[in-house]
Amino acid sequence: MKKTIALIAHDRKKDEMLKFVLENKELLSCHTLIATATTGKIIKEHAALEVTTYLSGPLGGDQQIGARIACHEVDAVFFLRDPLTAQPHEPDITALLRVCDVHNIPVATNVASAGLILRCLKGE
Ligand SMILES: O=C(CO)COP(=O)(O)O
DSSP states (O other), rough: OOOEEEEOOOGGGGHHHHHHHHTTTTHHHEEEEEEOHHHHHHHHHHOOEEEEEOOOGGTTTHHHHHHHHHHTOOOEEEEEEEETTTTTTHHHHHHHHHHHHHHTEESSSSSHHHHHHHHHHHHH
C-alpha cells in the first residue's frame, strides 16, 4: 500500500541520504515522498523522484512536516541527523522526533533503521 514517507537530512548527511535513496529508488518510488527543501531538491535532481518539498529545516520545514505528522498524514520519517554538529533549530528537531513518538510514527535516524522500515512498509 502506498505510504507517505518524510525524508530529511542535515547537511553532513545529505550524501548518505542520496546514496540511500538511489540504492532504494525502486521501493521509494512506490510511496509518496515529502522532504525539507534542500534534501528534497537534491533527491529530485539526482534521483529523479517526485518529492513534495517544504521549507528548509532551519526556516520551519521540520515544523511543517511535524504538523503533517500530528494530522496523521505521514506514515514514516527517515531523518538523518548530524550527531556531531549543533543545529540552530535544535528545538524544531526535538519537536519533530517528539511528535513521531506522540503519534507512534516509525522514525529512523540512520540508514540501517530506514532500510528496515522501508522493507517493512513493502509488506503492508
Ligand atoms: O535542517 C534540516 C532538518 O532539521 C533539513 O533541512 P534541509 O533539507 O532544507 O537542509
